[in-house]
Amino acid sequence: MVDTTKNTKLFTTYGVKTSKAISTEIAAKLISKAKRPLFVVGTGVLDPEVLDRAVKIAKAKNIPIAATGSSMIGFVDKGVNAKYINLHALGFYLTDPNWPGLDGNGNYDTIILLGHKKYYINQVLSATKNFSDVKAISIDKSYIQNATMSFGNLSRADHIAALDEVIDLL
Amino acid sequence: MSKLTTGSFSIEDLESVQITINNIVGAAKEVAKEAKEVKEELGPMGPTPFPSIATLRDWSFTLFDRYEPVYTPMCDQCCYCTFGPCNLEGNKRGACGIDMKGQAAREFFLRCLTGCACHSAHGRHLLDHIIDLFGEDMPINMGASNVIAPNIQLVTGRQPKTLGELKPIMEYVEEEVGQLLATVHAGQEAAAIDYDNKAMMAGYLDHVGMEVSDIAQVTALGFPKSDPEAPLVEVGMGTIDASKPVIIAIGHNVAGVTYIMDYMEDNGLTDKMEIGGLCCTAFDMTRYKREDRKAPYAKIVGTISKELKIVRSGIPDVIVLDEQCVRADLVEEGKKLKIPIIASNEKIMYGLPDRTNDDVDAIVKDLVSGTIPGCVMLDYEKLGELVPKVAQAMAPIREAEGLSAIPTDDEMKALVSKCAECGECALACPEELAIPAAIAAAKGEDYSALEELHDLCVGCRRCEQVCNKEIPVLSLIEKAAQKAIAEEKGFVRAGRGQVSDPEIRAEGLNLVMGTTPGVIAIIGCSNFPAGTKDVYNIAEEFLNRNYIVAVSGCSAMDIGMYKDADGKTLYERFPGRFERGNIFNTGSCVSNAHISATCHKVAGIFAGRNLSGNLAEIADYSLNRIGAVGLAWGAYSQKAAAIGTGCNIYGIPAIVGPHSGKYRRALIAKTYDDSKWKLYDSRNGSELAIPPSPEFLLTTAETWQEACVMLAKNCIRVSDNNMGRSIKLTHWLEISEKYLGVLPDDWWKFVRSEADLPLAKREMLLKMLESEHGWEIDWKKKKIISGPSIKFDVSSQPTNLKRLCKEA
Numbered sequence: 001m002v003d004t005t006k007n008t009k010l011f012t013t014y015g016v017k018t019s020k021a022i023s024t025e026i027a028a029k030l031i032s033k034a035k036r037p038l039f040v041v042g043t044g045v046l047d048p049e050v051l052d053r054a055v056k057i058a059k060a061k062n063i064p065i066a067a068t069g070s071s072m073i074g075f076v077d078k079g080v081n082a083k084y085i086n087l088h089a090l091g092f093y094l095t096d097p098n099w100p101g102l103d104g105n106g107n108y109d110t111i112i113l114l115g116h117k118k119y120y121i122n123q124v125l126s127a128t129k130n131f132s133d134v135k136a137i138s139i140d141k142s143y144i145q146n147a148t149m150s151f152g153n154l155s156r157a158d159h160i161a162a163l164d165e166v167i168d169l170l
Numbered sequence: 171m172s173k174l175t176t177g178s179f180s181i182e183d184l185e186s187v188q189i190t191i192n193n194i195v196g197a198a199k200e201v202a203k204e205a206k207e208v209k210e211e212l213g214p215m216g217p218t219p220f221p222s223i224a225t226l227r228d229w230s231f232t233l234f235d236r237y238e239p240v241y242t243p244m245c246d247q248c249c250y251c252t253f254g255p256c257n258l259e260g261n262k263r264g265a266c267g268i269d270m271k272g273q274a275a276r277e278f279f280l281r282c283l284t285g286c287a288c289h290s291a292h293g294r295h296l297l298d299h300i301i302d303l304f305g306e307d308m309p310i311n312m313g314a315s316n317v318i319a320p321n322i323q324l325v326t327g328r329q330p331k332t333l334g335e336l337k338p339i340m341e342y343v344e345e346e347v348g349q350l351l352a353t354v355h356a357g358q359e360a361a362a363i364d365y366d367n368k369a370m371m372a373g374y375l376d377h378v379g380m381e382v383s384d385i386a387q388v389t390a391l392g393f394p395k396s397d398p399e400a401p402l403v404e405v406g407m408g409t410i411d412a413s414k415p416v417i418i419a420i421g422h423n424v425a426g427v428t429y430i431m432d433y434m435e436d437n438g439l440t441d442k443m444e445i446g447g448l449c450c451t452a453f454d455m456t457r458y459k460r461e462d463r464k465a466p467y468a469k470i471v472g473t474i475s476k477e478l479k480i481v482r483s484g485i486p487d488v489i490v491l492d493e494q495c496v497r498a499d500l501v502e503e504g505k506k507l508k509i510p511i512i513a514s515n516e517k518i519m520y521g522l523p524d525r526t527n528d529d530v531d532a533i534v535k536d537l538v539s540g541t542i543p544g545c546v547m548l549d550y551e552k553l554g555e556l557v558p559k560v561a562q563a564m565a566p567i568r569e570a571e572g573l574s575a576i577p578t579d580d581e582m583k584a585l586v587s588k589c590a591e592c593g594e595c596a597l598a599c600p601e602e603l604a605i606p607a608a609i610a611a612a613k614g615e616d617y618s619a620l621e622e623l624h625d626l627c628v629g630c631r632r633c634e635q636v637c638n639k640e641i642p643v644l645s646l647i648e649k650a651a652q653k654a655i656a657e658e659k660g661f662v663r664a665g666r667g668q669v670s671d672p673e674i675r676a677e678g679l680n681l682v683m684g685t686t687p688g689v690i691a692i693i694g695c696s697n698f699p700a701g702t703k704d705v706y707n708i709a710e711e712f713l714n715r716n717y718i719v720a721v722s723g724c725s726a727m728d729i730g731m732y733k734d735a736d737g738k739t740l741y742e743r744f745p746g747r748f749e750r751g752n753i754f755n756t757g758s759c760v761s762n763a764h765i766s767a768t769c770h771k772v773a774g775i776f777a778g779r780n781l782s783g784n785l786a787e788i789a790d791y792s793l794n795r796i797g798a799v800g801l802a803w804g805a806y807s808q809k810a811a812a813i814g815t816g817c818n819i820y821g822i823p824a825i826v827g828p829h830s831g832k833y834r835r836a837l838i839a840k841t842y843d844d845s846k847w848k849l850y851d852s853r854n855g856s857e858l859a860i861p862p863s864p865e866f867l868l869t870t871a872e873t874w875q876e877a878c879v880m881l882a883k884n885c886i887r888v889s890d891n892n893m894g895r896s897i898k899l900t901h902w903l904e905i906s907e908k909y910l911g912v913l914p915d916d917w918w919k920f921v922r923s924e925a926d927l928p929l930a931k932r933e934m935l936l937k938m939l940e941s942e943h944g945w946e947i948d949w950k951k952k953k954i955i956s957g958p959s960i961k962f963d964v965s966s967q968p969t970n971l972k973r974l975c976k977e978a
Contacts, residue, residue: 009597010597011597011598011632011636013245014243014244014245014246015243015245015246015247015257015259016246016247016257016259017246017259042872043872043873043876067910068872068876069871069872069873069875069876070872070873070875070876070879070909070910072910072911072912073909073910073911073912076911076912083915084910084912084914084915086869086870086871086872086876086880087870087872088240088242088831088836088838088869088870088871089838089841089865089866089869091240091242092238092240092836092838093840093842096840098843099840099842100842117602117699117828117872118602119600119602119828119829119831119832120699120828120829120831120870120872123242123244123831123832124242124831126242126243126244127240127241127242129259129260130241130243130246130258130259130260130261130270131241131261131270131271142602153593153597
């Protein structure tokens with residue numbers, strides 16, 4: 001098992017609260033148990049190895065994908081339910097209980113994060129952290145402080161291995 | 171006593187004197203007569219001349235009703251007063267009572283106000299300096315226009331004709347900046363939405379301050395005046411001939427540098443020395459005395475991201491600083507390479523000795539001997555002589571010593587071998603660059619990965635600050651990229667200043683009808699998420715599609731750094747008019763005022779709306795009818811926040827890069843809430859349903875490809891005619907398919923009739939409307955029978971302002 005909890009070092013801090021570092025087992029459990037999850041995937045997913053894992057995670061639990069940035073092009077014809085949305089707008093809409101969601105069925109209780117620039121996702125999550133109850137689970141390569149729970153900082157190889165573990169556990 | 175009409179008088183040293191005011195009626199009549207004459211000269215006046223904080227609050231709130239403030243705090247804590255620090259996480263209230271949203275809004279507002287103060291103080295300095303030289307009566311000359319100060323006219327109602335008439339405008343801005351700053355104090359304003367209104371005010375004041383700055387320098391310093399054929403300027407680190415003595419100027423205020431250039435010209439030095447600049451002083455150096463279109467000898471090195479890189483190269487023999495966007499470590503960096511630093515503006519003195527009152531040759535001696543690392547010089551006549559003399563004296567000394575921070579081949583090998591690949595640099599890097607992997611490759615003498623970092627690196631040196639082995643990472647990158655740096659040579663068109671009235675008359679209709687698909691204004695700094703080429707890619711995409719591309723400042727420089735297969739830059743491939751398929755560069759940072767002013771001019775000149783003191787109506791016009799979107803892709807500064815927010819209250823949406831979420835506040839609409847997408851038809855006050863565009867006033871994008879999709883979509887306006895809407899939909903759909911691989915989900919919301927549909931896709935889209943959205947189609951005539959929720963009426967007069975409706 002990859003220890004995804006050991007390195008939670010930050011260069012700067014966003015304040016008092018930091019996300020809880022989680023193992024692949026916990027991540028998989030949280031994803032599986034979410035009542036209304038949304039897989040929020042950034043442009044970093046266009047790395048073929050990461051994209052392959054993102055598709056597998058989405059398919060494993062039939063989780064809809066919010067394809068932010070220009071990640072959408074990676075999901076065309078991949079057999080997943082992906083829709084483009086701007087990440088900043090998504091962060092705002094997640095704080096609105098009346099948002100109908102990407103499918104018209106209402107807002108989400110859990111977002112799963114992958115493929116993001118850490119400074120950008122941290123900034124967007126500062127809105128969800130402070131102004132909503134949505135749970136943010138980051139399975140990215142970097143420790144994301146403003147998520148609710150996050151992997152620690154991982155090497156590329158460990159990150160890919162950790163994603164594979166999550167897929168196996170779903 | 172002579173007749174007194176207005177003003178004041180004093181009688182000193184008199185005692186026991188009785189003063190009787192006999193009759194003031196005559197004086198009052200004269201004042202009234204003067205006021206009437208001024209009024210007649212100014213024309214009709216709108217409702218909000220010289221606004222204060224509350225004046226345009228209603229308009230701000232109207233905008234916030236649709237474009238809601240979105241707060242993304244940088245920190246959970248407020249550390250502003252001694253009650254704190256307070257943890258506001260979860261929107262808790264601090265000891266003073268302010269909540270997280272209020273604090274985030276205050277922080278955002280403070281950024282806008284700082285930016286506004288910076289531009290305005292720059293304007294004050296330039297205006298006073300230029301009036302000292304040329305007098306208050308010098309007529310303003312901005313080229314072939316009658317509307318010469320659109321921002322000033324819109325905000326204050328005044329139409330200045332001389333430099334002296336800019337003084338009360340500057341005084342107004344300064345007073346309001348003081349009033350706004352007072353509200354930041356603990357125990358003052360606390361409501362987030364009111365800080366947002368204040369941010370909007372700082373924004374429009376910023377555009378007024380910028381306009382004063384550029385009007386003063388364009389008028390008096392021989393800059394191009396609304397000239398689409400302003401000369402091309404060399405840009406790039408590779409343009410500097412290091413075999414000559416080199417002067418590098420850094421900052422934004424060209425006043426002092428003009429004296430250096432005059433000295434060089436008077437002493438026949440322009441071909442014997444090099445003078446180059448970074449940031450906007452560089453742009454204004456290349457505009458100085460170039461209204462005759464002669465190619466400038468001054469060169470543009472690049473943006474703030476290149477400041478440390480050019481210093482480390484050892485190329486400068488002297489560096490002269492003025493104000494804004496100057497790195498704080500230049501004195502320390504210069505010292506290491508014996509590069510004297512001359513500070514020429516009181517705003518940046520960097521702890522250097524003030525030698526303003528000393529003899530120039532004595533200062534040269536002290537600088538050359540290294541007795542002092544640099545100095546402050548506020549006397550521009552002396553500055554003009556000092557800087558070239560220092561460069562000439564230092565060049566042979568520095569050349570003999572071979573001073574450069576770039577390691578030799580052997581030093582490079584030794585430095586990379588020290589790296590323990592601990593990853594601290596990667597954690598510290600704001601661009602998240604893979605520095606450890608690049609250095610690891612360099613251990614095997616493969617420098618390609620390090621070389622690739624050069625363009626991605628913003629030159630901030632945070633990597634070096636955390637390196638446990640004290641490796642000068644930036645210098646390693648520069649060493650690996652020596653070939654690329656030497657080849658960094660491009661062209662940018664010198665700033666042309668304003669868009670002229672005749673250009674507005676020629677283009678206004680196309681723009682408002684949508685047949686010119688939009689104006690993409692690419693402005694701002696160099697904190698790009700993925701290197702400098704992003705802005706080139708975006709500009710090229712929209713120029714090829716016949717949009718008008720407006721540029722300014724550091725983005726204008728970086729766009730000029732890239733060439734096509736024929737070796738031509740965009741400035742050589744596309745002309746510089748305000749016309750579809752053109753790229754026009756207004757100039758330096760303060761020239762951004764001319765971009766917002768272009769929208770005001772369309773409303774004023776093309777549509778005949780009254781500009782004077784009429785901000786809300788003109789902004790309403792721009793928001794509903796002018797398909798213009800700003801893009802500050804690398805915005806890092808407080809000035810950029812002010813510029814963007816000024817655009818917002820003027821009804822111009824803006825996109826910023828992913829770093830700029832750190833400004834803490836965006837303005838984003840709920841596209842799914844139909845109640846927000848309605849306007850009044852001012853003919854009768856009835857409600858009009860409108861499509862969700864623009865869907866934000868200020869937001870971020872993640873990649874340049876996403877930004878392209880957003881820019882195309884958000885040029886759509888309610889006033890587009892069928893042909894205009896069809897053209898805009900064509901581009902939006904094509905760009906979405908190109909960069910996202912799919913059609914947008916919501917394209918159908920913008921369709922009013924079959925005539926709106928892109929010609930090449932009409933049949934396919936009609937089928938989609940029928941099958942996916944249940945619209946009724948007459949397939950014989952290929953017409954839409956029912957379905958659209960919005961209608962097109964060419965005569966409708968869309969407005970957000972109820973007071974403009976006839977029955978109101």
